[in-house]
Amino acid sequence: MQIHVVQKGQTLYRISHMYGVSLGTIATANEMTPSQTLVIGQALVIPIAGSYYWVQPGDSLYLIASKIGVDQQKLASFNGIGLYQPLPVGFRIHIPPMPRTQAEVNAYLEPRGEDVSPELAQAAREAAPHLTYLAPFSFRIQRDGTLQAPPLDNLGGITATQGVTLMMVVTNLEHAQFSADLGHIILSDTAVQNRLLEEIIRTAKQYGFRDIHFDIEHLLPADRDAYTRFLRKAADRIHKEGFLISTALAPKTSAAQAGEWYTAHDYKAHGQIADFVIIMTYEWGYSGGPPMAVSPIGPVRKVLEYALTEMPASKIMMGQNLYGYDWTLPYVKGGAFAKAVSPQAAIELARRYSAQILYDHTAQAPHFNYWDHAGKEHTVWFEDARSIQAKFRLLKELGLRGISYWKLGLKFPQNWLLLEDNFKVVKRS
Secondary structure (H helix, E strand, O other): OEEEEOOOOOOHHHHHHHHOOOHHHHHHHOOOOOOOOOOOOOEEEEOOOOEEEEOOOOOOHHHHHHHHOOOHHHHHHHHOOOOOOOOOOOOEEEEOOOOOEEEEEEEEEOOOOOOOOHHHHHHHHHHHHHOOEEEEOOEEEOOOOOEEOOOOOOHHHHHHHOOOEEEEEEEOEEOOEEOHHHHHHHHHOHHHHHHHHHHHHHHHHHHOEEEEEEEOOOOOHHHHHHHHHHHHHHHHHHHHOOOEEEEEEOOOOOOOOOOOOOOOOOHHHHHHHOOEEEEOOOOOOOOOOOOOOOOOHHHHHHHHHHHOOOOOHHHEEEEEEOOEEEEEOOOOOOOOOOEEEOHHHHHHHHHHOOOOOEEEOOOOEEEEEEEOOOOOEEEEEOOOHHHHHHHHHHHHHHOOOEEEEEOOOOOOHHHHHHHHHHEEEOOOO
16 A cells, blocks of 8 residues: 655646556545545555555665565565666665554444434444444443443444444543542442442343443542452453453553543553553643644654553554544633544645645654634644554554554544555454
8 A cells, every 4th residue: 555645736647647546546545536636745545555665866675675674685576676786766666565464453433412323323334344343432330330321223233244343331421521529439339339340241231242341531549449459340240251351541651650540540450450451542632732743653652662561562452543633823721622623624624725734753643734714823733644554553563452543433534444454453253
């Protein structure tokens, strides 16, 4: 799979000719119409076997092979050239497809209202071939230990046809916020705990969930050990029923990291108790904060490298956002919240306002600025083919279990094509 970054003056027709791939194929892969204007800096995926590299000044076959991690002899043979043949600048080298590694893939789905909207149901259908798990968000714990279920509609049917495992997400959400007070009740009242676990097992059997996923956040620091004890108790019950247990973890970089989102999440304990964990490696750039990349590669790496000191890689799923944010400038702390945008919507904004998409190589994330019709300046940070490929390389480098997406319903077609190009998605059902 080739990632092509649009340069000034390029058209879809010209790019099609460059790669020998039909204009319609490229348009379909990127979910655009052939007549749409391209945006300078836009990252397109080109569906070819392997990728192409154009020789730069000073390049040799040895240097190119070293740069891309391919055996020099294999590269020469694949291109039908001599091992030590001089390469003219601009010569096209065809890089063979890389071996795919196995990975588990989860995606959360957050229905709003009383049912699963047709748009969300369609997003689930489209994503299901690429998923190990689908996680409807969420079953909310009540103060008496019962559960308030999200709308599920035909999600069970969608997952069954594609061999996707349903993940039952259990949260301490109350009034649309994670509640430390509710968390304390759950963790301190044995009767409530027992009722909750009975309710979870009954519900999982009723709807066909095979993984019980605890996303318990914003706990009191003093409840850290109580949460660990509860998870041990839950794991014993859940495993006896033949289900998996998983947890969501805040993005920490040390065991000593303190704060209302971090202290009560004990990485080492979760690594021992859970079958796997999902680490929420996103939201450095968030709706109420200053403009920046949502999941910059450096901080993401630091969190995952710390996690590897506390648990095996085979238990770690890297969290990944399927969205970006559009901030109105100037940013004022406590002011207006940024608007969430899908990668496709971000590109459309850049197209509409004739903005050039730039790429921050330190954060490994695209961004751009534009002025709206009211004369207000905006800055947008989002995800594209380059940024997601950088995360896939990190996942493979660290040997992690897989990746978990928050959340379906936000268009990012390049992600799914590159996911399949990099990984063999594990199916557990």
